[in-house]
Amino acid sequence: MENLSAKYGKTLNLDKLTSYCPGCGHGIVTRLVAEAIESLGIMSRTISIVGIGCGGFSHHYMDIDAIEATHGRSPSFAIGYKLARPDNIVFTYAGDGDTCAIGLGDLMHAANKGMPITTIMVNNTVFGMTGGQMSPTTLEGQVTTTTTKGRAVPHQGYPLLVPEMMRAMPGVKYLARESVATPKDVRKAKKSIRKAFECQVKGLGYAFVEVIVPCPTGLKMNVKDSYARCGNEMADYFKPQVFKDETEQSDVA
Template identity: 65%
Template sequence: MQELAKIYGETLLLDKKFSYCPGCGHGIVTRLVAEAIEALGIRKRTVSVVGIGCGGFSHHYLNIDAIEAMHGRAPAVAVGYKVAKPENIVYTYQGDGDCSAIGLAELLHTANRGIPVTCFMINNNLFGMTGGQMSPSTLEGQVTSTTPNGRDVLQHGYPLRVPEMMADMHGAKYVARESVCDAKSIRKAASSVRKALDCQMKGLGFSFVEFIVPCPTGLKLSVPDSYKWNKEKMVEYFKPQIFKNEMEQNDEN
């Protein structure tokens, strides 16, 4: 970190070109996370644990410490780090494939355990980096490179709603789903990022935010059409909402 400081100073969001595809929702969420860290004044004690996939690049653009975890293991690594350095702020940044496919067990057990770490899941409803394959959140009937006839729920199961699975867990204190489909949604998403990190800062327990984002490349759509598709199709099934917020209860007490 000291060497980075010599090069970049106190800048948080680095002056680098994103490697994300044009129109990718990862760029928006990466910026929202950076803004929240800066607003909360926690840059020097924040660590990002990234998963495998497009989200694994997010720390390349932030002047913070980062750990690259094995596929799906980011929550487990985050817990280990938090136990060793409880005074620091640690968050995971993962795509829906990394987080809810191979990493679902780690995620749910982390939520249930209640250790104050924060997990951000960026849901573009497919495996973006490796060719647009079906992921747990691919919609019913959706065509992907591995479901050329559309997702068949009898064969592949139903799209997985992750925050609904953890909302009733005692260890989870802030659970939300947000979208970046338009300006109003982005403002709501920014609020949830700050609340999730603040939940950890107050030591209340586990916090989680899912972001519904477009993947123009994987969807094989233009950028405007991918955002329209997300707004009309994705948020119909994955409805943005606050599932659990014990921050307010804590403030009242």
């Protein structure tokens, strides 16, 4: 068996037991973020800004510095940190509820500034930690604890497509949506997350990766069915793709 402690021990904190629910997609995304940091050799100067929710646990499993931001304000915290310590690598990690409900204004203004910051948004279409309530990305017809008859567009509006809102912003240099529904999807997500960090290392501008993941607990589904939903209904609406990739440009002086 591969010695994971020897290979990833510098970034992944393998001594901690996970608090993520069985089948939760956060565990996969946390691992991919840690691998990107490790492979780029930036651990000693990387800081995580986490939001409120299940994503707020991610830094418990990485041996890096972290700040726990107030609800929705991770992008603003990241801007302040980057201005104070421009040579360090700063990234935000939060779910769809934190990022694009109360935090949507902070997120859009951070993206529009074009500062070299990396954002990872983990989209499971519910407020997972607080009981499975509707989030801005809840799919039409999806039953949650606050949409017991399913999300109805005339009343709750359309599920939010966040990367599409950023596509025209000139300061956004890497923009992608990925999935963890299958091993092939995970490999694509790994590549995009690494590129989002490379974008910051090169000083190019803002980088954003949305990762669609299952939430078996919040959706009240078994693990197998929740991953099937992630690869079908979720991927049909939140289409995985790379919207913009300017990571091959030379460093900004």
